[in-house]
Amino acid sequence: MDSFTYVNIFETKGLEYLLLLSFWVLFAYLIRYLSPSVEKRKDSHK
Amino acid sequence: MNNNVAVVGSFGQFYKFLLQELKPRGPWLTPFNIISIPVILTGLVILYFRFVYGLGSVTNLSQETAWGLWLGFDVITGVALAGGAYVITFVVYVMKVEKYQSIVRITVLNGFLAYAFYGGALLLDVGRPWNGLNPYIGNSFGFSSVLFLICWHFLLYMFAQFLEFSPVIAEWLHWEKAQRILKKLTLGTVILGITLSILHQSGLGALFLMAKPKIHPLWWSEFMPILFFVSSIYAGLAMIIFEGTISHRVFKALINPKSHHSFDDMVFGLAKGAAITMFVYYFFKALLFIHDKQWDMINDGWGYWYLVEVIGFVLIPALMFAFGFRNRSLKIIKVASVMALFGVILNRLNVSVITFNWFADVHYYPSWQEIVVTLMVIFAEVWVFRWVVTRMPVFSSNH
Secondary structure: OOOOOOOOOOOOHHHHHHHHHHHHHHHHHHHHHHHHHHHHHHHHOO | OOOOOOOOOOOOHHHHHHHHHOOOOOOOOOOHHHHHHHHHHHHHHHHHHHHHHOOHHHOOOOOOOOOEEEEEOOOOOHHEEEEHHHHHHHHHHOOOOOHHHHHHHHHHHHHHHHHHHHHHHHHHHOHHHHHHHHHOOEEEEEOHHHHHHHHHHHHHHHHHHHHHHHHHHHHHOOHHHHHHHHHHHHHHHHHHHHHHHHHHHHHHHHOOOOHOOOOOOOOOOOOOHHHHHHHHHHHHHHHHHHHHHHHHHHOHHOOOHHHHHHHHHHHHHHHHHHHHHHHHHHHHHHHHHOOOHHHEEEEEEEEHHHHHHHHHHHHHHHHHHHHHHHOOHHHHHHHHHHEEEHHHHHHHHHHHHHHOOOOOOOOOOHHHHHHHHHHHHHHHHHHHHHHHHHHHOOOOOOO
């Protein structure tokens, strides 16, 4: 039976990938947060 | 601004006009004058001793610490804070966002003066200032040196900024034909200026690449050129907000009420740009921190100091910019701009002065003379800025 091998998240750069993924998720959220809502845009055009 | 002179055509007229414009205007006993005049005079006396008796007579510099406050603040930090000029000209002339047109002149003037004074302050700090000409005249060209690039870029960028600002000077002198010709050069000059800026903002970071053994690992990275470039974008945006807010108060009489209102609107746009850039910069820092496996370094004084810089003066102001933009709060945005500026100053000083030789037993700290001369340079720039703004059509155009 194969023994269990511990994968170090630091050695595999797993943490870096996780950070990058979280960056893109948060970046998308930030852009949405900073974009005026559809209602506001409609109001400003009126 | 003087509109009395019809056309400054002949040399005699030009001379008379210039003499008239050089005369001081407004009250002399203002708080700024009372503080700045003694500082400038003291600074000049200190500079006399610096040039007669050498750097050692007025600075705490040594063979181990050759770069101090004059380089760290004036050159390395000042250039980052002048980043607003290339950002705003890119937005207005290349991206064609006309909304920011009214702040182009003041921002370019700021950028030009910052380079002239802070870049000029480099001559105070080098042991043999007359050798400063060498990179330009071909004597001992150091092609492989980052400083060679920076020297040329500083000079060319100052010319580019002067050309970008020259239509204002032509308008001030009522040289209409010259103004028309100079305006046609603007787009080309702007593109040249942006290219030079991007390269030397990152070049200043590249300058420290070779100092790996001397800079604390939390601040040194092979990606320093990118970090310097990205941080110069939000430093420039924060500086425009900060300087614009002060200018709109101090020079209120020179600005029409419409511009006051539109400036508030511009501040929101600048805050949005700053929030996004700071967010990207923060993740760059976080990624480098993890990539370089620096967890062990965070649990001491230097580590806490690093967290103060990165969280306190990057992440928090970034969130404040975003929150201020979303909730239309000028107050929050203005506080965030001051914090962002402080963060950039802290970062540049950390790299060039504070963590430089961090392992040494004896640390460098600036002498009072170095602080006075630094203040002198800042005040002298503000004096020239004030003179230009109160005479030339910087806030408004007649054409």
